[in-house]
């Protein structure tokens with residue numbers, strides 16, 4: 315993981331006001347960011363909020379992320395990166411029908427999707443502290459072809475509608 319590429323990209327938001335909603339909104343696809351992302355000081359990790367130390371135990375003021383935190387952050391908050399990694403893992407093998415799909419295709423029917431096994435809408439309306447980040451982690455992600463993805467999404471929509479009715 316080229317650390318610099320991402321540190322640079324994130325520097326631009328440093329010190330700015332939170333431009334994002336505090337709670338997870340479904341249309342965003344990624345969770346809200348931790349408070350540390352906005353209040354970060356030198357030597358403090360923007361993901362976990364803890365101090366970053368050098369090997370000798372001193373505070374490392376030249377870093378904004380722990381190596382493992384930037385890695386996790388990138389996986390969760392950059393869908394393009396997630397897609398790349400899921401391709402590496404699954405190679406286009408659809409978890410629904412078992413067919414294999416090309417990395418890139420202009421044909422709708424040949425496209426593949428990064429699907430969240432436990433659907434993201436279950437996290438809707440939650441603040442960062444209440445959110446279960448496992449929903450965005452590798453174990454909850456699978457490759458689905460367009461047909462299988464559509465089938466799963468519409469099955470979920472039916473289930474949701476049922477839940478809503480029961481709520482009333």
Ligand SMILES: [Zn+2]
Pocket residue numbers: 359360361362363364379380383
């Ligand atoms: Zn960290």
Ligand SMILES: [Zn+2]
Pocket residue numbers: 408409410411412413458459460461462463
């Ligand atoms: Zn499929």
